[in-house]
Amino acid sequence: MMTLVDIKEQLEKVDQQIIDLLEERMHICAGQNLDADEEIEMLSLWLEEAAEKGLDDVKMEKIAKFVIAMCRRTSE
Numbered sequence: 024m025m026t027l028v029d030i031k032e033q034l035e036k037v038d039q040q041i042i043d044l045l046e047e048r049m050h051i052c053a054g055q056n057l058d059a060d061e062e063i064e065m066l067s068l069w070l071e072e073a074a075e076k077g078l079d080d081v082k083m084e085k086i087a088k089f090v091i092a093m094c095r096r097t098s099e
Contacts, residue, residue: 045090052094062091 025033057065069087073080 045093048090048094055094057091057095062095065091 066084066087069083070080073083
């Protein structure tokens with residue numbers, strides 16, 4: 024059985040991976056301008072993947088929109 028310390032350590036590792044991936048995504052987006060259709064396509068991908076994994080679609084849509092907006096600000 025995992026202890027609270029074990030859970031905290033695992034969550035910290037996952038959080039660091041998320042941060043690293045967001046940083047990588049920001050570098051990829053730098054200097055790029057996506058149009059509204061491309062953003063909608065990205066959002067659709069997020070929602071399809073979320074549905075396949077049984078994740079909350081409302082929460083995932085909020086996260087996806089935030090991540091997409093982060094890239095939009097990077098490219099401006």
